[in-house]
Amino acid sequence: MIDVKKIRDDFPILKRKINGNQLIYFDNAATSQTPQVVIDKISNYYSNYNSNIHRGVHMLSQEATESYEKSRRIIQNQFNAKSSNEIIFTSGTTHGINIVASGYSNFLKKGDEIILSEMEHHSNIVPWQMLCEKTGAIIRIAKMDENGVLILDYFKSICSNKTKLVLVSHVSNALGTINPIESIISIAHSNNAVVLIDGAQAAPHIKIDLQKLDVDFYVVSGHKLMGPTGIGVLYGKESLLDMLPPYQGGGEMIEEVTFSKTTYAKLPHKFEAGTPNISGGIALGTAISYLNEIGFDSISKYEKSLLDYSTFKLLEIDGLKIYGESNQKTAVISFNIESIHPYDLGTILDKLGIAVRTGHHCAQPIMDHFNIPGTIRASFSFYNTKEEIDIMVEAIKRAKLMLA
Numbered sequence: 554m555i556d557v558k559k560i561r562d563d564f565p566i567l568k569r570k571i572n573g574n575q576l577i578y579f580d581n582a583a584t585s586q587t588p589q590v591v592i593d594k595i596s597n598y599y600s601n602y603n604s605n606i607h608r609g610v611h612m613l614s615q616e617a618t619e620s621y622e623k624s625r626r627i628i629q630n631q632f633n634a635k636s637s638n639e640i641i642f643t644s645g646t647t648h649g650i651n652i653v654a655s656g657y658s659n660f661l662k663k664g665d666e667i668i669l670s671e672m673e674h675h676s677n678i679v680p681w682q683m684l685c686e687k688t689g690a691i692i693r694i695a696k697m698d699e700n701g702v703l704i705l706d707y708f709k710s711i712c713s714n715k716t717k718l719v720l721v722s723h724v725s726n727a728l729g730t731i732n733p734i735e736s737i738i739s740i741a742h743s744n745n746a747v748v749l750i751d752g753a754q755a756a757p758h759i760k761i762d763l764q765k766l767d768v769d770f771y772v773v774s775g776h777k778l779m780g781p782t783g784i785g786v787l788y789g790k791e792s793l794l795d796m797l798p799p800y801q802g803g804g805e806m807i808e809e810v811t812f813s814k815t816t817y818a819k820l821p822h823k824f825e826a827g828t829p830n831i832s833g834g835i836a837l838g839t840a841i842s843y844l845n846e847i848g849f850d851s852i853s854k855y856e857k858s859l860l861d862y863s864t865f866k867l868l869e870i871d872g873l874k875i876y877g878e879s880n881q882k883t884a885v886i887s888f889n890i891e892s893i894h895p896y897d898l899g900t901i902l903d904k905l906g907i908a909v910r911t912g913h914h915c916a917q918p919i920m921d922h923f924n925i926p927g928t929i930r931a932s933f934s935f936y937n938t939k940e941e942i943d944i945m946v947e948a949i950k951r952a953k954l955m956l957a
């Protein structure tokens with residue numbers, strides 16, 4: 554069970570007032586808020602052992618290295634990766650996808666195919682378009698239906714022995730749809746295709762077991778997982794990461810450098826060139842431990858109750874339409890109100906201290922699918938409450954009168 558009152562005390566920002574109103578933060582799908590333990594971890598790093606990792610013999614460097622590598626193991630355990638070598642620190646989901654997309658330019662050729670779903674974030678579209686431009690491979694789109702649900706039979710029909718890569722989000726950031734990635738992975742593997750799952754929206758809400766999923770690559774962002782910005786994780790099966798060329802050259806990623814030849818460091822360092830976001834990496838481990846203390850079962854259950862409640866309350870509003878009506882959703886609601894521009898409504902909600910997101914949510918193909926310019930998106934976390942939802946619903950009703 555979630556003790557929401559106690560949990561809210563962990564997040565100092567939730568005490569903030571906006572235009573004299575108590576902040577109501579419903580933009581968790583863009584960035585989650587940061588608990589005090591994570592803030593303290595960052596501050597403690599800079600106050601007590603700030604130094605470069607893997608290099609110095611001195612005490613500070615040893616402490617920083619130990620904390621950084623401990624965090625890698627926390628992440629490995631959290632996602633049940635076989636080895637900590639498979640956990641690559643990145644700057645976020647976008648960076649992780651680019652490492653893989655750039656590496657595969659060495660392995661794809663003209664006539665090869667890759668499959669993207671129609672509901673991908675731009676981060677999981679553009680790097681693959683760049684890959685296809687370089688290699689002559691072509692993109693095929695796995696379509697979704699009117700409820701924002703991936704059409705599995707259609708996916709099956711376009712997956713063939715030409716398919717080299719399958720790139721699908723675990724959860725859609727704009728619709729909240731949870732995709733059947735177990736089936737997608739198994740269909741892809743039966744065609745010998747490699748699968749990358751964009752887990753940015755799933756990892757904060759669902760317990761992930763990478764070995765059980767048998768997924769090839771999985772990427773997440775720290776700032777959606779109660780961690781800091783500028784840190785994320787690329788998971789890859791060790792054999793695949795070994796095969797991929799490094800993404801950047803520099804310090805830390807080498808074994809030996811001479812002007813005639815450089816040999817690369819072993820995993821995971823091969824992909825971690827330069828001085829990384831050390832405090833971010835350390836604090837991400839703390840964020841994940843914090844989530845685990847609350848427990849993913851409790852988080853899922855509680856957030857589902859917020860989703861059900863807000864869906865019910867919002868649908869009472871005349872002319873309101875929800876986009877994304879899968880029965881497998883995280884707590885994300887995308888909606889529009891007849892004849893009101895999402896931006897106008899978002900602006901009024903902001904004046905009242907309610908933070909929602911308006912626009913295409915970096916997923917323009919979804920908006921094209923529904924033939925709309927954008928939506929208003931409210932995305933909830935376990936520190937949100939039904940009272941906050943009530944306040945938003947009342948605010949929308951008032952805004953609707955003002956804008957009509």
Ligand SMILES: *Cc1c(COP(=O)(O)O)cnc(C)c1O
Binds near residue numbers: 582644645648676
């Ligand atoms: C946020 C998000 C991304 C991009 O993450 P960054 O942290 O901005 O790199 C990619 N995919 C999905 C589904 C997201 O929600």
